[in-house]
Amino acid sequence: MSAGACFHCALPIDRANEFQVEIDGELKSVCCPGCKAVAELIRDTGMSSYYAMREAPPPGAGRPADDAAEWAIYDRDDMLAAFAEADDGRVEATIYAGGMYCAACSWLIETTLSKVTGISAADVNPVTHRVRVRWNPDDVGLGGILAALADLGYDPQPLAPESAAQPEIAEQRAALKRLLVASLGMMQVMMFAVGLYAGDFQGMEENMRRFLRIVSFVVTTPVVFYAARPFFAGAWRGIVSRMPGMDLPVSIAIAAAYLGSTYATVTGGPATWFDSVVMFIFFLTLGRFLEMRARHRSIDRSTALSTVLPNTVTRIEGGGQQTVPAKQMLIGDLLLVRPGESIPADGVLVDGVTTVDEALLTGEAKPRSKAVGDRVVAGSINLDGMMQMRVEQTGSDTTLGTISRMSERARYARPAFVQLADRIASYIVIAILLIAVIVGGVWYIAAPDRAFVITLSVLVVTCPCALALATPAAFAAAGARLSELHLLVTNGNAIEALARATRVLFDKTGTLTVGAPAIVSTEVFDDSLDETQCSYLAAALETVSTHPIANAFVVADNNHVATEQRVVVGDGVAGTIDGRRWRLGRFDFVVNESTESSRDQDSTSVYLGTSERIVARFDLEDAIRPNATETLQQLTNLGLTLALVSGDNAKPVRRVAASLGIADYHSGCTPENKLQVIRAAQQSGDVVIMVGDGINDAPVLAGADTSIAPAHGALLAQTSADVVLLGDSLQPVATAVLLARQTMKIVKQNLAWAIVYNATALPLAASGYVPPWAAAIGMSASSLIVVLNALRLTRFGAP
Amino acid sequence: MNILYVLIPLALILLGVAVWAFFWAVGSGQFDDLDTPAVRVIMDDDEKPPENSET
Numbered sequence: 001m002s003a004g005a006c007f008h009c010a011l012p013i014d015r016a017n018e019f020q021v022e023i024d025g026e027l028k029s030v031c032c033p034g035c036k037a038v039a040e041l042i043r044d045t046g047m048s049s050y051y052a053m054r055e056a057p058p059p060g061a062g063r064p065a066d067d068a069a070e071w072a073i074y075d076r077d078d079m080l081a082a083f084a085e086a087d088d089g090r091v092e093a094t095i096y097a098g099g100m101y102c103a104a105c106s107w108l109i110e111t112t113l114s115k116v117t118g119i120s121a122a123d124v125n126p127v128t129h130r131v132r133v134r135w136n137p138d139d140v141g142l143g144g145i146l147a148a149l150a151d152l153g154y155d156p157q158p159l160a161p162e163s164a165a166q167p168e169i170a171e172q173r174a175a176l177k178r179l180l181v182a183s184l185g186m187m188q189v190m191m192f193a194v195g196l197y198a199g200d201f202q203g204m205e206e207n208m209r210r211f212l213r214i215v216s217f218v219v220t221t222p223v224v225f226y227a228a229r230p231f232f233a234g235a236w237r238g239i240v241s242r243m244p245g246m247d248l249p250v251s252i253a254i255a256a257a258y259l260g261s262t263y264a265t266v267t268g269g270p271a272t273w274f275d276s277v278v279m280f281i282f283f284l285t286l287g288r289f290l291e292m293r294a295r296h297r298s299i300d301r302s303t304a305l306s307t308v309l310p311n312t313v314t315r316i317e318g319g320g321q322q323t324v325p326a327k328q329m330l331i332g333d334l335l336l337v338r339p340g341e342s343i344p345a346d347g348v349l350v351d352g353v354t355t356v357d358e359a360l361l362t363g364e365a366k367p368r369s370k371a372v373g374d375r376v377v378a379g380s381i382n383l384d385g386m387m388q389m390r391v392e393q394t395g396s397d398t399t400l401g402t403i404s405r406m407s408e409r410a411r412y413a414r415p416a417f418v419q420l421a422d423r424i425a426s427y428i429v430i431a432i433l434l435i436a437v438i439v440g441g442v443w444y445i446a447a448p449d450r451a452f453v454i455t456l457s458v459l460v461v462t463c464p465c466a467l468a469l470a471t472p473a474a475f476a477a478a479g480a481r482l483s484e485l486h487l488l489v490t491n492g493n494a495i496e497a498l499a500r501a502t503r504v505l506f507d508k509t510g511t512l513t514v515g516a517p518a519i520v521s522t523e524v525f526d527d528s529l530d531e532t533q534c535s536y537l538a539a540a541l542e543t544v545s546t547h548p549i550a551n552a553f554v555v556a557d558n559n560h561v562a563t564e565q566r567v568v569v570g571d572g573v574a575g576t577i578d579g580r581r582w583r584l585g586r587f588d589f590v591v592n593e594s595t596e597s598s599r600d601q602d603s604t605s606v607y608l609g610t611s612e613r614i615v616a617r618f619d620l621e622d623a624i625r626p627n628a629t630e631t632l633q634q635l636t637n638l639g640l641t642l643a644l645v646s647g648d649n650a651k652p653v654r655r656v657a658a659s660l661g662i663a664d665y666h667s668g669c670t671p672e673n674k675l676q677v678i679r680a681a682q683q684s685g686d687v688v689i690m691v692g693d694g695i696n697d698a699p700v701l702a703g704a705d706t707s708i709a710p711a712h713g714a715l716l717a718q719t720s721a722d723v724v725l726l727g728d729s730l731q732p733v734a735t736a737v738l739l740a741r742q743t744m745k746i747v748k749q750n751l752a753w754a755i756v757y758n759a760t761a762l763p764l765a766a767s768g769y770v771p772p773w774a775a776a777i778g779m780s781a782s783s784l785i786v787v788l789n790a791l792r793l794t795r796f797g798a799p
Numbered sequence: 800m801n802i803l804y805v806l807i808p809l810a811l812i813l814l815g816v817a818v819w820a821f822f823w824a825v826g827s828g829q830f831d832d833l834d835t836p837a838v839r840v841i842m843d844d845d846e847k848p849p850e851n852s853e854t
Contacts, residue, residue: 106835126834173825180821184814208800215807219814293833 006031007051008039008153023048038153045115047108054104071150073312073323074158075141082325083158083311084142090120093142095131097124098155108152116140116148125169130159158311160327171292178227179289185223186282192216193275206268213265216274224258228281230288254281260437269440283472309378309400313344316388333391337382346393349374354385359509361399361695362647366622379695384545384567403671403695404716432758439766450768458765470750473790478743481794486726487708487736494722497706498740500687504635504733505678505704507692508646508656510713512628512730515693517552517620526615534616536560538608541575541584549606552620572606584608622652624659627729632660634734641686645674647696674700691725691733693717708733739796746793750786757782 007021007028019036020027023043030036042050073079084093097109106124109131113122118139123132133145142158149156192212199209228251235251254277261272313329314336315322321336326344329335334350337343343356355367358380367383370376376389378398395401436458443454479489489495506512522531529537535553540560542550545567562575562582572585583590590609608616632642644665646653653667666677678700681688690697690704693713701707701720709721718724725732761778764770770778824830 106832107839123828124835125832169828169831172831176825176830177822181818184818188810188814205800208803211804211807215811218811 006035008035023051035153038151041151042108045112047111050104050108071143071147074143074146079312079325080137080142082327083160086137089136090134091137091142092132092134093145094159095133095146095149096157096159097129097131097149098157100124100126100129100154105154109149109154112148112152113145116145119145131156160325175285175289175292178230179285182223182227182278182282182285185219185227186278188219189216189223189274189278192219196272210265210268213272213274216272217262217265220258220261220274220278223278223281224254227285228254231281231284286472286476310342310344314338329391329394331391331394335389335391337387337389339382339384339386342381343376343378343389344394345378345389345391346398347376347389347391349376350388350390352385352387354387355383357381357383359515359694361403364509364648366648366652400695403698432762435762435766443768454766454768458762470754470786470790471747473787474743474747474750474793477790477793478739478796481796482723482736482739485732485735485739485797486729487732488724488726489722490724491706491722494706495740495743497687497722498689498737499744501640501689501705501737503641503643503681503686504689504691505643505645505681505700506662507690507694507697508644508648508653509622510693511625511691511697511710512644512656512660513622513624515622517549518623519552519618520621520623521619522616523619524616525613529615531616534608535618537577537582538584538606538616538618540577541565541573541582541608544575545573549620552618581611582608583610587614590614624656625728625730627731629660631730631734632662635737638734638737640689640737643677643681645669645677645700647674647694671696671699675703678703689733689737690721691730692721708736735797739793742796743793746789750789753785753789754782 007023008030019030019032021030021036021039021043022028023039028039030039042048074083080091084091097105100106100109106126109124110122113119113131113133116135118137119133119135121132121134124130125132131149135145146156146158192215195212196204196209196216198204199212231251231254257273257277257280261274261277263269264272309326311326312323313326313333315324315329316334316336329345335344335347339354349370349372351372353369353371355369356376357367358364358377359367361377361379370387376382376387377400378393379400396405439454439458443450475495478495482489509515519535522534524531524534537560539553540562542553543562544565560577562577565573565575567573568585568589571589572583574581574583576582584606587605587607590607591614606618606620607614608618635642642662642664644653644657644660644662646656646665646667647669648667650667653665657663657665666673669677674697678688678690682705688704688706690700690707691709692701692707693710695714695716697709698714698716698720701709701717706723707721708723708725709717710725711718712728723736757778761770
């Protein structure tokens with residue numbers, strides 16, 4: 001049924017529902033009127049090169065929201081005061097633009113906004129997804145700017161000044177400065193080191209040698225004290241908290257080499273190794289920098305919570321309605337929540353009947369019916385009825401806030417996972433430096449005239465570069481390959497944990513399943529109609545509904561147009577097609593449109609009929625994600641134990657577990673229960689991978705040894721996970737485990753090689769059989785072999 | 800070779816100036832976006848944007 005992917009948003013197109021747009025003289029197919037409008041806007045403003053320059057879009061990116069939000073409200077003065085800062089006759093605001101994913105997006109936004117009259121500056125940061133706009137309030141309002149962004153297909157969210165602070169930017173600036181100091185320092189010191197090595201072969205004036213050493217010292221000092229400061233700070237934190245990580249041995253190695261070299265410079269000792277110090281610091285800093293970039297790219301901690309909640313709320317006061325900024329909401333306020341809006345606070349329903357989607361908070365796939373007196377929670381979505389609620393808790397007191405705090409705590413309580421490989425490397429670096437000092441001392445006593453050259457050979461031949469590079473090079477290569485395979489690694493520990501994992505825990509809704517109902521079977525009771533026609537009729541009726549069930553009926557053609565549509569909350573929709581009155585919904589509702597049916601029925605069957613009789617039945621289920629079965633089979637073949645932990649009810653959980661062949665499953669889990677399941681597994685010696693996408697998974701994701709969150713889920717889950725899974729397939733989970741195991745194998749090969757090489761070369765050099773030039777060649781070759789071996793990972797899984 | 804005693808300190812001073820200039824550039828936000836500038840030069844408005852577009 002699919003006619004390829006949408007030219008604009010890359011979602012699959014239904015042939016029956018295809019739209020076309022002409023770009024650069026060619027007809028392109030798009031999936032919906034919204035994408036058509038955006039593509040035409042981009043073309044007509046002369047910016048079609050956006051399409052040529054952008055990276056391949058993730059499906060759904062840039063697709064405009066179906067229900068255009070009301071932007072004019074943001075033109076009001078109190079909204080402006082809440083989101084913008086006035087400065088010298090102009091105002092400035094920071095806007096979060098959801099759906100931005102590559103550099104071409106930021107160009108498109110900047111160019112479009114700069115053409116809007118009144119906007120004097122628009123800075124876009126594609127990493128933090130933020131647009132900083134400065135404009136003249138007399139020419140254009142905040143609402144107009146938001147509407148311009150929405151027209152381009154982005155999902156704009158103005159940010160309050162206090163949440164507009166960008167800690168990522170500050171972190172990136174500091175990291176860039178450190179990286180520059182380390183890299184410039186490395187280049188300079190390596191240059192002087194070449195001079196010093198050349199001097200060893202050709203002879204060099206003692207004054208010049210001394211001078212070059214002093215210069216090396218001068219350049220190395222800021223590298224050690226500025227660029228390497230995070231390692232020392234991390235080591236100190238490790239000592240204070242009695243959980244030393246890899247920063248401690250790294251710091252000892254840096255400090256020992258630096259102090260030793262400084263001593264040798266002052267006293268005229270046999271050799272300095274400032275070059276090793278700066279190189280070690282440079283590669284570590286580079287690794288941390290790349291890791292930070294991946295982390296920033298995938299998550300935005302500060303907006304993770306705020307994007308779940310609405311920016312404005314409708315308050316009911318003295319019979320009237322008033323839209324106010326969400327932060328003016330007080331406990332006890334009476335709020336109106338329209339269908340499709342998210343609920344801004346925890347509270348009690350006081351008027352109206354509706355169904356609410358709490359899947360991200362509880363993991364329950366089926367929307368819940370709510371009547372007067374029922375509790376509603378912040379962050380859930382009001383699906384189909386107007387409702388009024390009384391606010392009881394706001395902000396961090398809500399269920400959402402509690403889960404968020406719990407995941408922070410779980411992260412700190414996560415079992416200390418010290419990377420074995422880095423530890424080994426750092427200890428060996430220290431050992432080599434000690435051996436060099438001993439060898440130098442022994443030869444100085446035995447044969448003072450040869451002591452210098454031999455100690456030099458020992459130092460050069462055992463240069464710790466290969467060891468220092470063994471792990472970071474392999475991890476960097478693995479990280480690069482993983483991102484090509486649609487996995488963003490945001491925590492360097494993830495790879496070793498993935499390789500050692502023995503158990504995988506899956507969340508159900510949205511992770512193993514699609515998280516939205518889909519038609520699994522259709523039964524037609526009328527001979528004059530077939531399945532396709534019935535689904536066309538149903539789709540035409542559902543066009544007015546905001547209920548997620550409506551999305552299951554996506555196949556629409558233009559022949560069936562429903563009129564006089566009526567939505568009965570919790571029951572179904574009715575409408576007239578070609579002169580006949582049709583109904584779609586619960587059995588009772590279809591049989592008699594006016595019947596107030598009892599709520600809380602099993603709503604997985606939807607009936608289509610006229611007032612006389614039932615014509616068809618659609619069975620809906622939260623479908624299992626494509627590839628899930630194969631992926632789980634692969635994971636089992638890799639020797640991993642699988643388990644399912646879900647907040648959903650026993651019945652759907654049992655069904656999914658049975659159809660996927662998972663023997664160990666837990667249903668009805670709160671976030672605390674899920675954490676307990678993980679802790680129990682960890683205490684019995686398992687290394688656990690958690691895969692989950694909901695807000696309720698966040699604490700478990702943070703508490704597992706390593707965790708994977710799909711990018712389509714809640715932002716809070718992604719901020720708590722070590723790896724973010726792009727795309728729709730679960731398949732990369734199995735690939736990640738395989739690649740992680742391969743990475744550890746390569747790290748071990750690298751370490752083994754470096755140790756064997758050093759163990760062979762060291763005695764030869766120590767006994768004086770290796771001239772410095774051979775030592776220099778040996779050192780370079782061993783580093784090169786380690787790097788080339790690591791680079792094999794970048795081709796992992798490629799044909 | 801004695802010229803090195805002059806040239807190397809001179810190089811270090813230039814290095815210091817370069818580091819200072821980079822720190823200033825980072826501080827003024829010029830490196831906050833590391834992705835867009837790489838493609839910006841090849842992105843341009845279409846040569847002839849339609850004058851009276853209907854949409």
